[in-house]
Amino acid sequence: MITLFLLMKVDTIIVGFGIAGLNYAEQLRKRKKSFIVIAPVSESASHLAAGIINPTVLKRINPVWRSEAFLNYALDFYIDLEGLVKTNIFHPLPIYRIFNNVVEQNNWSVAASSIPLKKYLNKKLILSQKYNGIKAPFHYGEVTKSARVDNQSLITHYRDSVIPIQSITEKIDHQAIEIKDDFIQYKNIKAHKIVFCEGYHSVKNPFFKYLPLVGSKGEILIIQCDSLVEEVIFKGPIFLSPMGNHRFWVGATFERTDKTTQITSKGKEWLLLKLKQFLKLPYQILEHKAQIRATVIDRRPLLGRHPKHHNVYLLNGVGTRGVLMSPLLSQWLFDFIENKVNLPEEADIKRFEKQYFRN
Ligand SMILES: Cc1cc2nc3c(=O)[nH]c(=O)nc-3n(C[C@H](O)[C@H](O)[C@H](O)COP(=O)(O)OP(=O)(O)OC[C@H]3O[C@@H](n4cnc5c(N)ncnc54)[C@H](O)[C@@H]3O)c2cc1C
Incomplete structure (x- = not known):
């Protein structure tokens, strides 16, 4: 019996297809770079997430790290994606924060007049009478530039209509990845590079398990x-x-x-x-x-190149803000890999290189 072994050549292997993997695939698709995805179809954190895009931290009423850059990039990105998958996945929706007392109302009012937050927060109190059925005796503060992305529908439609049909719907076997100086081989796939987007599962990835991915469960x-x-x-x-x-x-x-x-x-x-x-x-x-x-000890993303293998990369650690941050992070990573643009230091996994060489 003759076994056919058809070698498939691509530019990039993407491992994992939650919101991070999808966003990286989209960077490659837009730049006409060939890729293949290896990821099971099972549910991940991205499927379960509310998909809320919120540029503020509502507990302390602060802007998120680099909020403006992340928000502006993400809003355009998801609107474009909605057109691509031809499904309604992007829903601009205000967030109504319920106040518990007058102090919270006052803090909101001060924050809503401050330079970093006035573009996101409505200064006017929203009266609780507006909606029946919600207990809000001290009324609401409104976040205006927020939205919800239907991750589940986006991932399903993107998988069905955009990613190459040769993509593999199983977990990668990390032991079967051959890393050579000028190419990567996984079974019958030969690629220039591999980008891991495995979310919290990365703790089992032998290339990146040295990183301080803490993980926090959400029900x-x-x-x-x-x-x-x-x-x-x-x-x-x-x-x-x-x-x-x-x-x-x-x-x-x-x-x-x-x-x-x-x-x-x-x-x-x-x-x-x-x-x-x-x-x-x-x-x-x-x-x-x-x-x-996939939360990280210092609450910053994990982006960059493996300390030893120049063709092995990571896009991870998007924590509680994966939907907001993944679009711009994926662009940063693309520019780093393809255009030799430096990554912001706070996000670059170089900050943990000592841990790798210590192990
Ligand atoms: C309860 C909850 C609520 C949340 N709400 C929000 C929210 O409202 N807004 C927001 O921005 N973020 C939210 N998040 C965070 C958000 O879900 C994550 O930041 C984001 O989904 C992480 O995406 P990811 O692609 O990095 O990882 P994941 O979504 O975990 O995807 C990992 C992918 O890798 C695959 N994989 C794993 N191991 C392998 C392997 N060996 N081989 C191949 N593939 C593999 C998985 O199958 C999956 O496809 C929430 C998270 C939780 C748990």
């Missing part, structure tokens, strides 16, 4: 609430975000010790308790899920 509920408005993302002690057809995303827990994707009754009870504090309408629980966020 969420999806509920059906027929009488709640769908034009606003509410932020009380947790988020309550519309998903369409009267379904809402409720979350999330933040747990650093348990690194499994098992749902827990403790997580569910906590979410229900927090929800009860502000939702007064009847609802039905449809789903309960959990995933791990």
Whole structure:
């Protein structure tokens, strides 16, 4: 019997297809670089995420690190992606932060007049009477430049209609990757370079397991609430975000010790308790899920080149802001790899190089 071994040549192998892998694929597609994706179709953190784009940290009322650059790039990027996949995945939606007392109202008002935040926050208080069914005795503060991306639909449609059909829907076997000086070979695929976008699973990647990826588990509920408005993302002690057809995303827990994707009754009870504090309408629980966020010890992304192999790269550590940050991070990485543009120091994995050589 003759076994056919057809060698496939591409510029880049992308490993992982959550929001980070998708964004990197899009950088390559736009620049007409050939690529192949290796990733199982199973759910990842990106599928579970609310997909909220929020340039602010609502607890402390601060802007996110480099908020303006990330936000402007992401908004254009997702609008273009929506056109590409021909599906409604981008939903501009305000966030209504529920105030607990007058001090919070005052802090908001000061922040909304400050230079870094006035472009994102509405100075005018939004009165609680606007919506029935939400408990907000001290009214709301509005984040105006926020949105929700339907990650699940985006990933599914992009996979089905954009990525090359030869792409592999299994986990990569890291041991089977051959790294040569001028090419990478994985089974019958030969490439100039490989970019790993495996989210928290990267802790098992032999090339990058030296990096301080902490990981934090998040549990969420999806509920059906027929009488709640769908034009606003509410932020009380947790988020309550519309998903369409009267379904809402409720979350999330933040747990650093348990690194499994098992749902827990403790997580569910906590979410229900927090929800009860502000939702007064009847609802039905449809789903309960959990995933791990790829969070990093210093809360900055992990981008760059492997300390030893010049053709092995990483796009990871997007933490709690993957949807907001991945578009621009993927462009930074592309420019670093293809155009020799330096990465911002705070995001470059060079900052952890000592750990690699110590191991
Ligand atoms: C509960 C929760 C709520 C969140 N809400 C938000 C939000 O509202 N807004 C926001 O911006 N972010 C949010 N996040 C964070 C966001 O989900 C992450 O930042 C982002 O999804 C991470 O994307 P990623 O592509 O790096 O990783 P992932 O989404 O985890 O994707 C990793 C990919 O790698 C693949 N993979 C893993 N191992 C292998 C292997 N060996 N071979 C091949 N493929 C492999 C996986 O199958 C998957 O395709 C939330 C996260 C959680 C858990």
